[in-house]
Amino acid sequence: MKKDRILNIILIVLVVLLMCVAALVIFRPNIRNTERTNNSNTNTISTPTSNNPERNDATEDENNIDTTSTPESSTQTTNGRQNTETESNSQQNFEATPDVQEVPEDPNQPSDTPDGEIPIEPTDTDIGEESDDTEPPETPDTDEDSRPLEGMIICIDPGHQGRGDSTQEPIAPGSTETKAKVSSGTQGAFTRVAEYVLNLEVGLMLRDKLEELGAIVIMTRTTHDINISNSERAILANDNNCDMVIRIHANGSTDSSVRGYCIMIPGSLYTPNIVSDSRYMAEVLDSILPNYVSIPSLGLLTMNDLTGFNWLIVPGILLEMGFMTNRTDDETMQTAEFHEGVTDAMVDALIRYWVG
Numbered sequence: 001m002k003k004d005r006i007l008n009i010i011l012i013v014l015v016v017l018l019m020c021v022a023a024l025v026i027f028r029p030n031i032r033n034t035e036r037t038n039n040s041n042t043n044t045i046s047t048p049t050s051n052n053p054e055r056n057d058a059t060e061d062e063n064n065i066d067t068t069s070t071p072e073s074s075t076q077t078t079n080g081r082q083n084t085e086t087e088s089n090s091q092q093n094f095e096a097t098p099d100v101q102e103v104p105e106d107p108n109q110p111s112d113t114p115d116g117e118i119p120i121e122p123t124d125t126d127i128g129e130e131s132d133d134t135e136p137p138e139t140p141d142t143d144e145d146s147r148p149l150e151g152m153i154i155c156i157d158p159g160h161q162g163r164g165d166s167t168q169e170p171i172a173p174g175s176t177e178t179k180a181k182v183s184s185g186t187q188g189a190f191t192r193v194a195e196y197v198l199n200l201e202v203g204l205m206l207r208d209k210l211e212e213l214g215a216i217v218i219m220t221r222t223t224h225d226i227n228i229s230n231s232e233r234a235i236l237a238n239d240n241n242c243d244m245v246i247r248i249h250a251n252g253s254t255d256s257s258v259r260g261y262c263i264m265i266p267g268s269l270y271t272p273n274i275v276s277d278s279r280y281m282a283e284v285l286d287s288i289l290p291n292y293v294s295i296p297s298l299g300l301l302t303m304n305d306l307t308g309f310n311w312l313i314v315p316g317i318l319l320e321m322g323f324m325t326n327r328t329d330d331e332t333m334q335t336a337e338f339h340e341g342v343t344d345a346m347v348d349a350l351i352r353y354w355v356g
């Protein structure tokens with residue numbers, strides 16, 4: 001009986017030992033897994049600064065996973081390291097965000113596009129500068145300003161000549177009415193200067209001024225010793241396709257008190273086609289001449305019986321500068337100041353007529 005009891009006790013002990021061994025076999029791996037997990041977490045966490053228990057680390061890992069997924073949970077301050085990680089994660093997010101914010105750098109590219117447009121605006125400015133570059137072409141304009149009569153053909157007819165020609169000629173093409181080819185003109189009652197002398201002196205001065213401004217000047221005469229009729233002077237202007245004829249004369253009267261200049265223009269009897277332009281030129285000159293000379297204006301006078309007009313097919317005017325039978329006018333017309341003034345006025349009028 002004692003042997004049976006002994007065997008039973010041995011069996012119980014063996015069973016207990018087996019259970020202990022089994023228990024050791026079962027629980028040992030769990031402990032190793034826990035240690036392994038802690039080690040892996042320590043490796044994952046870049047800053048193992050904690051002396052915290054292993055259980056806390058495992059908890060933080062889960063929280064970290066959550067906070068990693070939801071960075072907003074970083075407000076959970078279980079310890080400083082978690083915040084550090086969260087910040088580092090958030091920093092990673094920021095680093096990722098900056099990468100995303102490099103997308104804002106892409107907006108910078110759109111902003112570069114405006115910057116690209118800005119260079120375009122300078123390009124526009126350059127266009128403005130190019131328009132400034134068109135200023136050099138304005139230099140020719142300046143040349144045009146200095147030569148405003150470029151291309152204009154002007155006939156200057158200083159009235160009369162050294163010796164008159166009483167030979168008759170028709171006063172107009174096909175007309176049976178005749179007049180002397182050219183008269184000797186009048187004479188200064190006080191200065192004793194002949195009209196044809198005064199006319200040529202002013203005419204030559206006017207020629208020089210017009211040519212300096214680019215005009216082509218056709219002179220019916222440049223000397224007193226010539227014989228050219230009034231119809232021939234008109235034909236000379238016609239043949240040269242003159243844009244304007246300026247006839248220069250001085251008047252005379254039996255009344256010495258009569259004074260003043262007047263501007264004669266062709267009538268419509270023989271020259272209807274040139275009346276308008278001739279009148280316009282006369283009006284322009286009459287409007288400015290008082291600014292240049294002291295001799296008063298008597299206005300415009302339409303003439304239908306002047307041979308020098310009636311043969312014209314191009315516009316023209318005749319300026320009677322003043323009365324040589326009036327002392328004031330006579331003496332005035334012999335002054336250099338008057339010569340300058342009357343020629344400057346005619347130049348000004350011709351520019352206004354030509355340029356507009």
Ligand SMILES: [Zn+2]
Nearest residue numbers: 159185249250
């Ligand atoms: Zn005359």
